[in-house]
Every structure is written in structure tokens, then in C-alpha cells.
Amino acid sequence: MNRFAQPLAALVCGTLFGFGLALSGMLDPARVQGFLDLFGAWDPSLIFVLGGAVMVAMAGMLLVKRMRQPVFGEVFHIPTNRRIDLPLVLGSAVFGIGWGLGGFCPGPALSALSMGYLTPLVFVIAMVAGMVFHDRVLAGRI
């Protein structure tokens, strides 16, 4: 059953995620950059996106902690790495620079594809190229 239930759950959760991104304002690069423009025309509204999302996820984590296994799976794949190392900090900094330059992070860039703009498509192609370049070439070297 899990063979079919898992992808179906992923499709529904992905759609809900994309809908939430569309409703929240995260698909608009100008607003994302406005949120990051702390010393200029700062638009604080996107704090509510992260705040709202973390609140719900935190409540849900209480449930996860009491569950022995996922509904449609055998084990919870929750990261166990606790090291704060160079790849974490350097990677997050590089990600933040790209996020600021384009106004897109990975989820919104993918969601925006359905709207037919050229820029998110170009961004997504470059992003996937960057991911593959990291995973095949850079991984383990830094």
C-alpha cells in the first residue's frame, strides 16, 4: 500500500505547500527582497510566513515524537547530524546571497513555474545545475 500511498501523500502535501507559498507572498521576488531590505524599504510581512509555518510544525512535532513510525512508512528520516561545520555555514551563506540576488528560494521558484514566467524557469535550471555540480563535484571537498 505504501508504494501508492506515499507518492499520493507527497502530491497532496506538495500542492498544499505550493498553495501556501502562493497565498503567503513568497512567490513574489520583490516582496522577498523587501523583507530582506532591513535597512531600506523593509516589508516585515514575510516574518508571519516563517512564524506561522514554524508554529504549526512545532505543534506537529509533538505528535511525531509519540509516533513509532510514519503513517505510510517504516521509519522517520530525521537528520541526526549535530555538527556545526564549515559546509553548513559556507553553504548557508552562499544560499543566502543567491536568495537575495534573485528573490527566489527553491520552493517558490518551482511553484512559480506554473505561471509561465521565463525568469523562474531560467533560475530553476541554473539551480538544478548548481545542485548537481555540488553533489557530483564539490561534495566532500569542503
Next chain:
Amino acid sequence: MSTYLPSLAGGLLIGLSAISYLILTGRIAGISGIVGRLAEGSLPWLNGAFVLGLVLGPLVYLAVTGAWPQVTITASLPLAVVAGLLVGIGSRMGSGCTSGHGVLGLARLSPRSMVAVVTFLTAGIVTVTILRGSL
């Protein structure tokens, strides 16, 4: 005020989606991880279905509200290429982006995710401040 409520509602739905995905499949809804694994051909049905859903989300929004969400593209195409490469490399190197570290990592009170979020927010703020010449 008018933008705060949709942002909060959207955030609540994003959180609901991310935690539901974990409860149902046992996996973290980190978009950079999902896309990276999809690009490498790992768990194509699972990762592909989530990405398909992400793309369908705004279409559902259009069907429900009768309008596309507001989008103002700011980057030129060459800048979008540079930004995309940096986001791709950085999110994989840092093991996550705004969803995996930002939503689920903070919800788990993961110290790694807290460091990641502070780092990418700071880098984003510095970048936009320079880009817009805000200081």
C-alpha cells in the same frame, strides 16, 4: 495589515504541509533535498510527486481566488542564472534551505538549522542592502 493575514495563513498552510509530509511519509519536506534527490534519480515517484504538487499549488490558488498571486520579477536573466547557481550549490552544501532548515529545523529546535537560518538571513540582508544601495 492587508498583507500580514494572507502571509500568516500561507505560513500556517506551509507548516501544515511540511508536518503532514513528515507524519505520512516519514521524510522532511526540505525542497532543496527533494529537488536534489530528484535530480539524482533517487525516489523519483515520491520526490517527483511533491515537486509536481508544488507546481500545481498556484493553479489551485488561481482556481480558488480567480487570480494569480502577485509576482514582480526583479532579476535580469543573467542575474537569475547566477542566483540560481548560488542557491543550488549553497542549499546542497548547507544541507537545506528555507523549508528544511527554516520551517522543520526550527520546529525541531535543531542547533544546525538555527545557525543555517541566521546565516542565510544575514547573507540575504547584506546582499539586498548592497543590491538596492539601502545604506
